[in-house]
Amino acid sequence: MTTPVTVGGKIFLIFYGLIGCSSTILFFNLFLERLITVIACVMKSCRQRQLRRREALPQEKTPGKGEVDSLAGWKPSVYYVMLILCVASLLISCGASAMYTSMEGWSYFDALYFCFVAFSTIGFGDLVSSQNAQYDSQGLYRFANFVFILMGVCCIYSLFNVISILIKQSMNWMLRKMDGRCCPRCQRRLLQSRRNVVMPGSVQNQCNISIETDGIIDSDTDGRRLSGEMISMKDFLAANKVSLAILQKQLSESANGCPHQTSMLSLDNEFSGGVGAFAIMNNRLAETSGDR
Numbered sequence: 001m002t003t004p005v006t007v008g009g010k011i012f013l014i015f016y017g018l019i020g021c022s023s024t025i026l027f028f029n030l031f032l033e034r035l036i037t038v039i040a041c042v043m044k045s046c047r048q049r050q051l052r053r054r055e056a057l058p059q060e061k062t063p064g065k066g067e068v069d070s071l072a073g074w075k076p077s078v079y080y081v082m083l084i085l086c087v088a089s090l091l092i093s094c095g096a097s098a099m100y101t102s103m104e105g106w107s108y109f110d111a112l113y114f115c116f117v118a119f120s121t122i123g124f125g126d127l128v129s130s131q132n133a134q135y136d137s138q139g140l141y142r143f144a145n146f147v148f149i150l151m152g153v154c155c156i157y158s159l160f161n162v163i164s165i166l167i168k169q170s171m172n173w174m175l176r177k178m179d180g181r182c183c184p185r186c187q188r189r190l191l192q193s194r195r196n197v198v199m200p201g202s203v204q205n206q207c208n209i210s211i212e213t214d215g216i217i218d219s220d221t222d223g224r225r226l227s228g229e230m231i232s233m234k235d236f237l238a239a240n241k242v243s244l245a246i247l248q249k250q251l252s253e254s255a256n257g258c259p260h261q262t263s264m265l266s267l268d269n270e271f272s273g274g275v276g277a278f279a280i281m282n283n284r285l286a287e288t289s290g291d292r
Contacts, residue, residue: 028153028154028157028158028161029161031154031157031158032157032158032161032162035081035084035085035158036075036076036081039076039080039081039084040074040075040076041074043074043076044074047074078162078165078166078169081162082159082162082163082166085155085158085159085162086159088155089119089152089155089156089159092115092119092148092151092152092155093112093115093116093119093152094112095148096111096115096148096149096152097111097112097114097115098111099141099144099145099148100114100115100129103129103135103136103141104129104132106127110127113127114127114129115148115152116156118149118152118153119149119152119153119155119156120153120156120157120160121153121157129145130142130145
């Protein structure tokens with residue numbers, strides 16, 4: 001087991017580990033992306049073969065510009081990717097365990113345990129391969145050991161990534177269920193806490209699940225800034241549309257000589273008046289002053 005001994009070697013290990021571990025994580029993420037692309041290509045080709053057998057597609061078809069990279073609608077589900085990674089991890093672990101059992105003299109269960117500990121980069125160090133002085137076909141064994149560990153780490157890391165997406169989806173589903181079971185008073189407080197300064201925002205429950213977007217995307221938080229009191233771009237554009245319509249109506253009434261009718265609430269309130277966005281702001285200030 002080779003470890004750094006000198007101070008210079010330990011310092012080099014620290015800086016090299018920052019770059020090396022980051023590059024390794026990038027490599028694993030790219031491996032998962034390429035795996036998803038391969039699965040999408042296989043799904044698309046199988047579907048096209050089925051359609052060609054049913055004579056729904058011609059045998060010879062010149063690809064157009066939009067058909068070259070048309071894999072957007074063929075992205076596999078999270079569950080399919082997890083199933084494929086589980087099967088691949090089991091096959092690699094079983095093959096590696098058979099090799100370790102014959103070469104290291106371990107039991108098959110200990111070899112499987114070593115595969116999981118090594119592939120998941122836990123690395124307790126209680127079982128270490130390639131530590132004997134001499135092996136039969138030592139070079140071939142070390143090369144096979146390197147290949148099994150590389151493939152196993154790629155599959156296990158990708159499997160952990162997909163499982164984390166499923167855990168996030170499950171937690172969001174539980175939170176939505178808990179949110180739906182709240183009493184009406186709690187829901188009213190939740191809606192008031194999500195109200196916007198300029199324009200009240202509506203809570204939307206639509207969500208999209210995708211393997212590429214890391215689980216669930218809540219549409220009510222799309223485009224909203226970090227602070228809950230700041231206006232989102234969607235609400236800002238909607239407020240501008242409403243204020244523009246009010247401004248056009250008031251200008252047309254003024255041009256036609258019709259007096260502008262104001263509500264009793266705006267006449268009695270000290271924040272009344274204004275046109276367009278200023279009117280919306282004054283109405284919001286009137287609501288807050290009335291609550292106080």
